[in-house]
Amino acid sequence: xxxxxxxxxxxxxxxxxxxxRSKVWMDFATWDDRVEKFxxxxxxxxxxxxxxxxxxxxxxxxxxxxxxxELTSTLQMEPYIHQxxxxxxxxxxxxxxxxxxxxxxxxxxxAQMAIQSTPRTTLIVVPTLxxxxxxYAHLVAAFPDTEVGLxxxxxxxxxxxxxxxxxSAAIHAETLGNLYAFVxxxxxxxxxxxxxxxxxxxxxxxxxxxxxxTPERTDGKHSELNxxxxxxxxxxxxxxxxxxxxxxxxxxxxxxxxxxxDRHRYDELLKIRNDFLKQAxxxxxxxxxxxxxxxxxARSPQxxxxxxxxxxxKEIAMGNNGKLRVLADILTKHxxxxxxxxxxxxxxxxxxxxxxxxxxxxxxTPVKERHQILTKFREGEYKTVVASHVLxxxxxxxxxxxxxxxxxxxxxxxxxxxxxxxxxxxxxxEKLAILYEVIAEDTSEEGTSVRxxxxxxxxxxxxxxxxxxxxxxxxxxxxxxxxxxxxxxxxTDKPEI
Amino acid sequence: xxxxxxxxHRQNGEEIIPKRVNVDNKNLxxxxxxxxxxxxxxxxxxxxxxxxxxxxxxxTIDYKFKRGLxxxxxxxxxxxxxxxxxxxxxxxNRVFALAAQSLPCRxxxxxxxxxxxxxxxxxxEKEVLPLQVRNGLYADLAENKILTIFDTPTPQDxxxxxxxSQVQGIFYKASQLILNAHRNVPxxxxxxxxxxxxxxxxxxxxxxxxxxxxxxxxxxxxxxxPSTRYGLAIAKMIPALLHVTKWSLAATxxxxxxxxxxxxxxxxxxxxxxxxxxHYSPGKPYDSMLEESFAQRWEALKxxxxxxxxxxxxxxxxxxxxxxxxxxxxxxxxxxxEIVGYWRxxxxxxxxxxxxxAESSNLILAISERLNLEKVGININDxxxxxxxxxxxxxxxxxxxxID
Numbered sequence: 001x002x003x004x005x006x007x008x009x010x011x012x013x014x015x016x017x018x019x020x021r022s023k024v025w026m027d028f029a030t031w032d033d034r035v036e037k038f039x040x041x042x043x044x045x046x047x048x049x050x051x052x053x054x055x056x057x058x059x060x061x062x063x064x065x066x067x068x069x070e071l072t073s074t075l076q077m078e079p080y081i082h083q084x085x086x087x088x089x090x091x092x093x094x095x096x097x098x099x100x101x102x103x104x105x106x107x108x109x110x111a112q113m114a115i116q117s118t119p120r121t122t123l124i125v126v127p128t129l130x131x132x133x134x135x136y137a138h139l140v141a142a143f144p145d146t147e148v149g150l151x152x153x154x155x156x157x158x159x160x161x162x163x164x165x166x167x168s169a170a171i172h173a174e175t176l177g178n179l180y181a182f183v184x185x186x187x188x189x190x191x192x193x194x195x196x197x198x199x200x201x202x203x204x205x206x207x208x209x210x211x212x213x214t215p216e217r218t219d220g221k222h223s224e225l226n227x228x229x230x231x232x233x234x235x236x237x238x239x240x241x242x243x244x245x246x247x248x249x250x251x252x253x254x255x256x257x258x259x260x261x262d263r264h265r266y267d268e269l270l271k272i273r274n275d276f277l278k279q280a281x282x283x284x285x286x287x288x289x290x291x292x293x294x295x296x297x298a299r300s301p302q303x304x305x306x307x308x309x310x311x312x313x314k315e316i317a318m319g320n321n322g323k324l325r326v327l328a329d330i331l332t333k334h335x336x337x338x339x340x341x342x343x344x345x346x347x348x349x350x351x352x353x354x355x356x357x358x359x360x361x362x363x364x365t366p367v368k369e370r371h372q373i374l375t376k377f378r379e380g381e382y383k384t385v386v387a388s389h390v391l392x393x394x395x396x397x398x399x400x401x402x403x404x405x406x407x408x409x410x411x412x413x414x415x416x417x418x419x420x421x422x423x424x425x426x427x428x429x430e431k432l433a434i435l436y437e438v439i440a441e442d443t444s445e446e447g448t449s450v451r452x453x454x455x456x457x458x459x460x461x462x463x464x465x466x467x468x469x470x471x472x473x474x475x476x477x478x479x480x481x482x483x484x485x486x487x488x489x490x491x492t493d494k495p496e497i
Numbered sequence: 498x499x500x501x502x503x504x505x506h507r508q509n510g511e512e513i514i515p516k517r518v519n520v521d522n523k524n525l526x527x528x529x530x531x532x533x534x535x536x537x538x539x540x541x542x543x544x545x546x547x548x549x550x551x552x553x554x555x556x557t558i559d560y561k562f563k564r565g566l567x568x569x570x571x572x573x574x575x576x577x578x579x580x581x582x583x584x585x586x587x588x589x590n591r592v593f594a595l596a597a598q599s600l601p602c603r604x605x606x607x608x609x610x611x612x613x614x615x616x617x618x619x620x621x622e623k624e625v626l627p628l629q630v631r632n633g634l635y636a637d638l639a640e641n642k643i644l645t646i647f648d649t650p651t652p653q654d655x656x657x658x659x660x661x662s663q664v665q666g667i668f669y670k671a672s673q674l675i676l677n678a679h680r681n682v683p684x685x686x687x688x689x690x691x692x693x694x695x696x697x698x699x700x701x702x703x704x705x706x707x708x709x710x711x712x713x714x715x716x717x718x719x720x721x722x723p724s725t726r727y728g729l730a731i732a733k734m735i736p737a738l739l740h741v742t743k744w745s746l747a748a749t750x751x752x753x754x755x756x757x758x759x760x761x762x763x764x765x766x767x768x769x770x771x772x773x774x775x776h777y778s779p780g781k782p783y784d785s786m787l788e789e790s791f792a793q794r795w796e797a798l799k800x801x802x803x804x805x806x807x808x809x810x811x812x813x814x815x816x817x818x819x820x821x822x823x824x825x826x827x828x829x830x831x832x833x834x835e836i837v838g839y840w841r842x843x844x845x846x847x848x849x850x851x852x853x854x855a856e857s858s859n860l861i862l863a864i865s866e867r868l869n870l871e872k873v874g875i876n877i878n879d880x881x882x883x884x885x886x887x888x889x890x891x892x893x894x895x896x897x898x899x900i901d
Binding site: 010030203304308376382384 | 591602697717725
């Protein structure tokens with residue numbers, strides 16, 4: 001009796017058994033002694049199936065648990081030109097790849113358009129609980145007749161459209177892998193880490209879309225997105241869109257002098273640290289130097305003392321009283337305009353919250369409560385919100401026109417995204433957003449601020465932004481409409497059989 | 498188990514040696530000091546506890562050791578809860594709403610707190626102090642939670658747990674583990690494989706009962722690339738392994754080299770003489786009374802056949818069968834004996850499908866007459882094994898009759 005070759009899914013991998021007569025599958029498969037069958041990485045599903053189909057191999061696909069869904073959208077807007085262009089570029093690339101758009105350029109709506117034109121079970125992966133609830137709210141509004149669910153923050157749904165955090169999706173990667181035909185990676189620079197990459201690797205999803213304002217990672221791992229999602233298919237910079245979807249903004253940097261006492265203590269601490277570094281011949285300029293310092297601090301009492309001094313000095317530099325005085329001044333000046341305050345650490349967030357009675361959002365804030373706080377902020381009941389890293393990425397807070405950064409961590413991405421928050425264009429067309437950056441003078445903070453603004457230290461950004469279009473890897477092959485039918489055909493350029 | 502930043506190990510060529518503290522007076526004193534610190538902090542906030550702990554650390558260089566002990570105490574022996582007479586979220590709602598009506602500054606902060614305290618005093622008909630409002634505002638933050646229960650371990654237990662956690666931590670970076678289970682009676686493999694299954698690890702088994710087995714453990718995708726994805730599961734399995742007798746293992750580790758930013762392969766070995774102490778409860782020696790009473794009756798029997806328990810592993814693609822007993826004769830003959838007592842239909846179907854796939858020529862199945870095998874769709878003529886039917890109890894005589 002000859003059985004038909006069957007493709008099954010097993011915890012992030014595919015098993016093809018019994019092996020087909022044709023040889024095309026052999027490039028993908030590895031013999032597994034443990035089960036005495038051939039095994040294939042799940043991410044190879046699409047090329048494998050395309051090869052088998054191309055070679056007219058008869059096989060049963062038991063791996064696939066995703067399915068077409070009926071989607072009727074009730075939320076239709078006139079897309080911006082860049083949204084239509086991005087969608088077309090992505091379709092032409094075979095419905096896989098990364099779209100780079102600045103924060104506030106309507107990535108969620110672009111994703112909605114992509115889901116509508118690829119009507120299959122869809123998984124959306126997002127970095128934070130805030131974003132998870134924001135996507136959830138949007139998708140429920142867009143597709144009221146389809147079940148939309150959540151994975152993460154206490155929910156464990158398995159709905160045709162599912163919004164998940166990177167953490168939860170990675171933890172459940174082995175079981176999610178075959179349920180979704182389409183995976184959208186929001187803020188996709190979060191994907192290429194050792195922990196998160198399995199979301200893409202253990203998935204058989206033939207269709208993939210990555211979204212990000214800043215896909216570049218300081219560790220260079222963004223190049224792996226090519227393999228995990230697909231090549232970059234479209235890119236626009238904030239300057240390309242300024243004055244169109246985004247508001248103009250002004251950056252005001254305020255330097256705060258340390259008080260005499262703080263200054264004295266700070267110098268003292270730095271001397272302790274630097275004396276040790278000099279003696280141990282460590283330079284803190286590089287990552288290696290820093291690693292070495294950390295190691296030494298666990299090996300000798302002097303090293304330990306120097307590390308403690310370094311920490312205290314950093315604390316003085318970051319959270320000193322002077323900055324809070326400046327903050328009080330800014331709040332008074334702009335009252336009752338809406339102001340967002342960002343800090344680098346939770347302790348400062350709660351200090352500000354306690355001293356000024358301003359609602360705080362950190363990773364410790366319960367999901368429901370953070371929702372409430374943001375709603376009240378949007379509706380105007382709250383005029384200020386203080387947040388740590390959690391508001392960094394893409395969370396919609398349209399009404400804020402003033403942002404204050406109290407000591408940041410100097411990563412390029414964080415800066416753009418915090419900026420994006422204030423930049424979102426509200427109802428007021430003439431609005432000029434202001435970003436205050438409060439740093440301590442003559443402390444380690446200053447270097448951080450220069451790095452944060454990247455190579456574009458503009459004081460005032462006006463209407464100079466021009467329409468610039470970049471289509472990368474767009475490709476001429478294939479048609480736009482291939483996946484629009486309910487039939488599942490993976491290939492955009494199906495070989496003639 | 499410990500988080501990565503509290504793991505301590507040193508490198509000796511390719512080999513990694515985890516930190517191991519001696520259970521001596523000096524370390525017992527440190528452990529006791531921390532345990533006392535927790536005990537004294539019952540009823541206090543996590544922040545107060547943390548402050549005390551960091552005072553204990555001082556400027557000493559063994560802070561990582563103390564921090565590791567504290568981490569184990571916090572995660573495995575302590576319970577923290579929110580304690581506040583006023584509900585924090587309600588307080589925040591009211592305080593922030595009122596505060597938003599005036600310009601945020603320190604002066605209005607005080608006024609707002611006082612006003613809320615007055616309002617609540619009226620509403621609740623008891624005096625609410627401004628300080629209670631202040632303290633209650635974030636009583637639900639982790640650092641403000643109260644240590645309510647502390648299950649005091651002995652200092653010895655704590656040090657054993659610490660040493661085990663350091664070893665477990667090595668396996669976070671393990672991509673594969675090769676276990677050599679040496680010939681021994683009883684083998685106690687069932688508990689091990691129960692945990693393997695629980696943590697969804699895959700195993701490849703080679704060897705035989707007379708010489709021992711080599712068991713390679715990893716996960717489905719390990720086939721393509723060495724992956725540390727299964728390292729945590731391997732780490733969790735180690736305490737179960739400590740209940741198995743006579744083994745040695747070698748783990749392949751994927752270690753990031755800070756200077757060159759590349760992955761290097763490391764190696765870690767361990768054996769049953771390692772002296773680590775498991776905190777998992779040992780498995781029961783017998784699965785059922787049936788097995789136990791059979792083994793006892795066999796002891797009383799005068800025969801050359803020796804009864805061994807849990808010594809053989811029969812690999813089946815994707816699984817393993819561990820027969821209850823093995824019967825060995827001095828002349829070299831051997832049989833495997835599996836007792837099938839009272840079980841659910843799904844279990845029976847699985848058991849018999851295992852037997853069919855095991856393709857073992859010397860297997861004996863002792864089946865209870867109470868089982869209705871036909872009802873669950875099992876055709877006994879189809880089973881490649883010798884069958885013994887028994888009523889209430891399995892008698893050694895009937896087994897001897899079939900093998901001699």
